[in-house]
Amino acid sequence: MTGEKSAPAQETISFGPFELSSGERILRRDGLVLPLGGRALDILIYLIGRPGEIVTKTELIDHAWPNVVVEEGSLRVHIAAIRKALGDGQFGNRYITNIKGRGYCFVAPVSRSSAASRPVDDGSTSKKGTAFPPRLSRMIGREVAVDTISAQLVTERFVSIVGAGGLGKTTVAISIGRRLFEEFGDLVYFIDLGSLKDPLLVASATGLALGLPINEPDPAPSLIAALRHRRTLLVFDSCEHVIETASVLAERIFNEAPQVHILATSREALNVEGEQVHRLAPLECPSEGAHLTAEEALAFPAVRLFIERAAAHQPGFALSDADAPVAAEICRKLGGIALAIELAAGRVGAYGIRKVAALLDDRFGLLWRGRRTALPRHQTLTATLDWSYDLLPEFERTILRRLSIFAGIFTLEAARSVTAENDADDALVVSAMDGLVSKSLVAADTSDAILHLRLLDTTRTYASQKLVESSEADRIARRHAVYYRELLNRIGMKTLSLGAKLNRTGGVTDAWLETQDGVIDEVRAALDWAYSDRGDPTLAVNLTAAAAPVWIHHLLIDECRERIEQAIALFDEEVCRDARRDLQLFSWLAVAHLESTGDASKIDEAWSRAAELAEELNDSEHRIASLWGLWLGRHFKGDYQGALQIATRFATLPEGTVEAADRFVGERILGVTLHVLGDQTGARVHIENMLRGYVAPPGQVHIQRYHFDQRLAAQTFYTQILWLLGFPDKAMAVGNCTLDDAMTLNHDFSLLYALAFGLYPLSIERGDFGVTDELISRMFQRSEAFRPMRVWGQCYAGVLAIRRADTERGLSLLRDGLKGFAKSNFQSRYVFFLGSLAMGAFDAGDPCGALLTIDEALDQSERNDDRWYVAELIRIKGELVMRQNEPAAAGSAEALFRSSLEWSRKQNALSWELRTATSFAQLMKQQGRGDEARELLEPIYLRFTEGFATKDLAEARSLLTSLGVTFAAK
Structure with missing residues (x-):
């Protein structure tokens, strides 16, 4: 055939790790013969004979199937078989490339040698020497x-x-x-x-x-x-x-x-x-927490080795998607150690993959046997580790045993503190650590400024057993717990410094915290021992108090709460009273409840205990924190009169007892409380006082203390107050400024506050539904990292859908959203959501359910003095009653509208007054009382000086026009 450059007979062609003998028609990798069919070999030899050239599909078919008509699919099948045998595409290796529409090209470098120049040899022996070992099985991942x-x-x-x-x-x-x-x-x-x-x-x-x-x-x-x-x-x-x-x-x-x-x-x-x-690094494993399919898991060499060896012991075994995370966990636990993975895989046939995973937590896994032909030191993990352990000098054995107390990653400082007792000074310990690292028994990571060390899980399990046998396990466990208690106490002092930076959710971002991986794992291990029968209850409680800020920093809120409750349960029984420590515990417990359960009674109880201890210790820092917490607890619980007392006390603390900035925080919470109680004029005075005088202290101390930016929080409620007082445009300007500030701050709690209590309700009430859509989208984008964003976003998405008459979807979203957190987490907003639920239920054809829902909201308003939304709730009820078209409906609706107007005027809430007057005027117009309708609505409308493009004002103007009112052209 013209242009053919086939490999000469008896020629050996090498590429990558492969050798192709054209004469023998054998393909080898590292001396092992690879199974490849005759036609696939014909195609491969032909392609290698023309390296770097594009060979058309027609040429390949004519060469492999001379004088036979075959489909192109047959060629693709054999090309696929060749690629599979070569591992084409794995680890970046490329051998055969498909040139779309043209053919195939062999792209790897090729070298050739004549078989006549080499002695005939099967490759299993070296000249004049002993036999070179055979490959035991296919190598994976190396x-x-x-x-x-x-x-x-x-x-x-x-x-x-x-x-x-x-x-x-x-x-x-x-x-x-x-x-x-x-x-x-x-x-x-x-x-x-x-x-x-x-x-x-x-x-x-x-x-x-x-x-x-x-x-x-x-x-x-x-x-x-x-x-x-x-x-x-x-x-x-x-x-x-x-x-x-x-x-x-x-x-x-x-x-x-x-x-x-x-x-x-x-x-x-x-x-x-x-x-x-x-x-030589361990075989690569999937990272912890990765949710992989079987195909994705098998891309990792450790998993691939495990499954291949398991299948060798149990023919037909294959990895399912359901078992992929289990296989990944096994490989991670075994640290990617090939021998350990092979030994574990050999037990899948006997126990099943899930039982094997469970058994790895037991020392039993170290005793599993491998191949009978393996060297004695490779027949069990214990034998392998015995081999290494027995080669160590006695002092290195001692240090290795003691290092097994660490649950994960640790520093050299930690190792020296925990392992160096009276029998060793620092220099000896450092020398022993160097020896253990050089002997690959301790892994060292020098990629960061701080040296991180760790033992592989299998080594740790083995050394831990040796530690138990040495009878010093409890003594070393105590040193381990004491070290982390003292370390975290030092770090706790840093969290109160003005230089501490904060993360997006208000936790302290300290340089030490950012570089100390695995501290939480060590705290958990230390507490498990300290709370055990062999442990020390006082040490356990002290360590819990020291660790609380770190749990909060890592957003492990539930774990923090549970550990503190475990500590408090020991008070008065096994642990002596310590006012300073107990103050810390109750303060962090309140924070943990605030950010997890939202249980107002537990928040209030914890802050009450903290307040008592702060007074006893004359601790101004915690006095402020506990007053803030007490206000927040009462606010969440719906005890707004109680919240008003705390806010008043906060805002009037004697001069000299608190910083000026904290006094202005008192002004803010006083304004917020008055807003909820319905005193919008008083609320405005206190919020504006705060905004005029507040200067945040340096270092974001107030975000740490109060969980969100205080100026931003004041502006958030200022938007609501301005809207209620009849300034919708000013409210929107403040709201947009607040959002910009929150985005610049990049602090999730503060952003959530600005959206949930400010711009969301404002844009909905103004009728700016496009703005609301954009805000909801923004909140959902951030919800992956901060779950409350999704809960609030879902609630407001439901409200928006109901307002847009997408009733079924809106009810589903709002109801699901309200299930996402306890009512106490949004007590003052709950009446707002109930109002929307009632409107949606009525539109969905459930008038009875609608009225029950609106009555529930009115009952809560009465019970809690939650008055900021009461005028709107009464108006909504009037609309629902009027739409029932029953004989007495008009009279009942009129009474409700008059009550709503009374509440609006009492609160100076001009926006509620306009909305109610519009509803009432529409009723009057239907009854033929046009003059009364005009006399009611027109003066209210004319009191507005801005916001004429908003939905409420546009509807009122349209109704007035229909009633004969003329407006001067603008």
């Missing part, structure tokens, strides 16, 4: 490491593969050796040092592996003489237990035999001249 180390070994001559036991160092080394057989003319030798009992036998074992006679007491000189002029690769496996002797020999060979290349495997580096260290 392709990149094999490629990288192979290239480095050829150029640098001396590479050590270093890592923990069971990672697969030997497997990788064997794969590299096989890969480089041709590079070294088959002069590749494997020296297994793991079986040596005497370190002095390292040189003799090397000579035996090379097939050299061993006649001298010290065979090293003759060994080096034999190697000096030979280009050879020596693979020294398992150097760790003979490392002193092995390192000396390796260094001599490197320096005195310049053509010899050395590959070593060890649990610690040899630390000699010329050595390049490649630290």
